[in-house]
Amino acid sequence: MKRAQALSKSFFLVLLAATSIRAIAFDSLKLEDFKTTNMCKYCDLTEAPLSGRDMKGADFQNANLSGAILSKANLSERVMEKRTLNTSFESANLRKADLSEANLQNADFGNAYLRETKLDGADLTRANFSNANLKNASLRGANLTDAKLDGAKIEDAIFCKTTMPDRSMNDSGC
Numbered sequence: 001m002k003r004a005q006a007l008s009k010s011f012f013l014v015l016l017a018a019t020s021i022r023a024i025a026f027d028s029l030k031l032e033d034f035k036t037t038n039m040c041k042y043c044d045l046t047e048a049p050l051s052g053r054d055m056k057g058a059d060f061q062n063a064n065l066s067g068a069i070l071s072k073a074n075l076s077e078r079v080m081e082k083r084t085l086n087t088s089f090e091s092a093n094l095r096k097a098d099l100s101e102a103n104l105q106n107a108d109f110g111n112a113y114l115r116e117t118k119l120d121g122a123d124l125t126r127a128n129f130s131n132a133n134l135k136n137a138s139l140r141g142a143n144l145t146d147a148k149l150d151g152a153k154i155e156d157a158i159f160c161k162t163t164m165p166d167r168s169m170n171d172s173g174c
Helices: 002-024 028-035
Strands: none
Touching: none
16 A cells, blocks of 8 residues: 555656646747747747757747757848848847857847846847846857947846947956
């Protein structure tokens, strides 16, 4: 009887753990849709593995990308026939996401939540961070040349060998 109860309890714990893991993972169908369309408006890609991907001109408006891994991804603009599409993270949740060494030239992070986000070595040239929350974000070695930081919350952001919008070097966090 005790053995049956122990097995039942073990099964329940394994089931609970599997359910919990799935609850915090990204939606695999949304990920496949994104890979096809390059659009992920209002979708949940929490902790999605997207490093090294070519995602030029992607649309992540209002998406949840918290904990997503986008290191070394190309998220720069996409040149179309008659226009240019900038990658949009407008109002997206990127808390604790890893965007280190990503190409994010001209990306729109307006009103985005980038708290504790890793942007080390990222090319953020001409990126828009208007009203974005960058509190405790890591920007070591990032290039912010000509980036817009109007209204951005950058207190406690980590700057070390960071090129600022005016092309000055910020080593305050080294």
